[in-house]
Amino acid sequence: MASGLAALLDDVAAIARLAAASLDDVSAAAGKTSMKAAGVVVDDAAVTPTYVTGFSPERELPMIWRIALGSLRNKLLLLLPAALLLSAFLPAAITPLLMLGGAFLCFEGAEKVVELLGGHHGTEEAPETGDPAHLEQAKVSGAIRTDLILSGEIMAISLAEVAGEPLAMQALVLAAVGLVVTVGVYGVVALIVKLDDIGLHLARRQPAVVRRFGRGLVKMMPGILGTLETVGMAAMLWVGGGIILHGLEGTPLAALPHAVHDMAAAVSHASVVLWTINALLSAVFGFLAGLVIVGIVHVIGMMRGRH
Incomplete structure (x- = not known):
């Protein structure tokens, strides 16, 4: 009996060690894939605050919570099953889909640069009127639709990193990435959105140094949001350009990514x-590719009578 119990405990311990090792593998893979998707994550964090500006302070956090839940549904209920099916039945499509997503990021980044140079700001919108509840629902729905595109790119990048792993490991890693990214992005978004309220609260407190810090925080908010938008724009170009260059390897255009790597290696x-040099060159390539796409989109729009 004792020997049987000891053997059972040994089996349990072995299973526990195996489970711990598997969790470590999942954590490591999730961390690696999250870093690969960092540029898209930064853009996600930069875009979302614009959807809750103009609403009363007491509605900001509930709106962010609803957007975060929608983002989680996008990742776990829509994109995760689609990614696993793609990995199981059509893995060759992963790289072309990644490149399409990278092209979209280049287009978005280049369009923002063009708007900035032209004196226009895409995040500024005309005041909207109507029922506040309807307007809030429209903003939340729009944010969730935008999140679907960005989340799709995050999950595609993650899938490409673990494409050689067993299907169960892929599912665990993608689920972990989805949870970590969603909590991280919308936690940061909630903090950014409430920074001005925190500053106003501190501006009414004692001692004087706390009041000065609170007033300074309120004054810094436009600069913080502007910096975040610029970082998001640069991240889109860097990640999008890098994805396209990586996808060109093994194709007749492989000389292009090799040239970028050789130029970076020639510096140091x-x-x-x-x-750093690779990232800068990827961003330049992403901007040029995005400009081409922006031009094509605008020409098509003009041909269809849209200006």
């Missing part, structure tokens, strides 16, 4: 410098 072989 230090890992940090090499990564």
Whole structure:
């Protein structure tokens, strides 16, 4: 009896060690894929605050909560099953889909740069009138639709990183990435949106140094949002350009990504410098590719009578 119990406990311990190792593998893979998708995550965090501006402060956090739930549904109920089906039955489509997503990011980034240089700001909208509840629902729905595109790119990047793993591992990693990214992005968004309220609260407190800090925080908010928008724009170009360049490897245009790598290596072989130069060159390539797409889209729009 004792030997049987000891054997059972040994089996339980072995299973526990295996489970712990599997969780470590999932955590490591999720961390790696989350870093790969960092540019899209930054853009997601930069875009979302614009959807809750103009609403009363007491509605901001409920709106962010609803958008976060919609984002989680996008990732876990729509994109995760689609990604697993794609991995199981059509893995060759992963790279072309990634490149399409990268092209979309380049288009978005280049369009923002063009608007910025032209003196227009895409995040500024004319005041809207109507029922506040209807307007709130429209804004939340629009944010969730935008999140679907960005989440699709995040899940595609993650899937590409674990494409060689068993299907169960892929599912666990994608679910972990979806949860971590959603909590991280919308936690940061909630903090950004409430920074001005925090500043106003501190501006009424004692001592004087706290009041000065609160007033400074309120004054800094436009600059913080502007910086975040710029970082998001640069991240879109860097990630989008990098995805397209990586996808061109193994094609007749493979000389292009090789040239980018060789140019970076010619500057320095230090890992940090090499990564930085690669990122800058990817962003430049992403901007140029995005400009081409912007031009095509505008020409098509003019041909169809839209200006």
